[in-house]
Amino acid sequence: MRQRGADLAHGRRLPRLLREAGLADVEADAYFPVTSPACDVLEAATVRQVRDRLVAERLATDEEIERHLANIAAGRLDLATSPMISAWGRRPAGDGSQP
Structure with missing residues (x-):
């Protein structure tokens, strides 16, 4: 995924x-089905x-992929x-912005 441009640490x-x-009162959670x-x-x-790349880079054989x-x-x-x-948070009270 990283090689395709995904930032795996962004979350x-x-x-x-x-x-x-x-933001204040910042919290986060994760859903992991x-x-x-x-x-x-x-x-x-x-x-x-990604099968062809797995085989080309010798990370797996065709047989291993078929078995998987x-x-x-x-x-x-x-x-x-x-x-x-x-992740979520709120604007601090009294910052002059609309709620």
């Missing part, structure tokens, strides 16, 4: 970024999309998606 930086922007049907669909689609896809299809894996991080 963890959100609370700091909100505080630096002047495990073993939902969407995880299986996303994993299989992702593996198929078969295990996904059979429901044998407890897969998870990347966490979705939400």
Whole structure:
């Protein structure tokens, strides 16, 4: 994902970024679904999309990828998606802005 331009640390930086922007009472949480049907669909689609690169970079063989896809299809894996991080805060009281 990093090689495709994703900033994998952005979610963890959100609370700091909100505080630096002047927000107060900043909080955050993460949602990390495990073993939902969407995880299986996303994993299989992702593996198929990057398959050629995995093989070319010798990170996996075609046989390993086929076995992994078969295990996904059979429901044998407890897969998870990347966490979705939400962060929020509020304008400090008395800052002159509208609520």
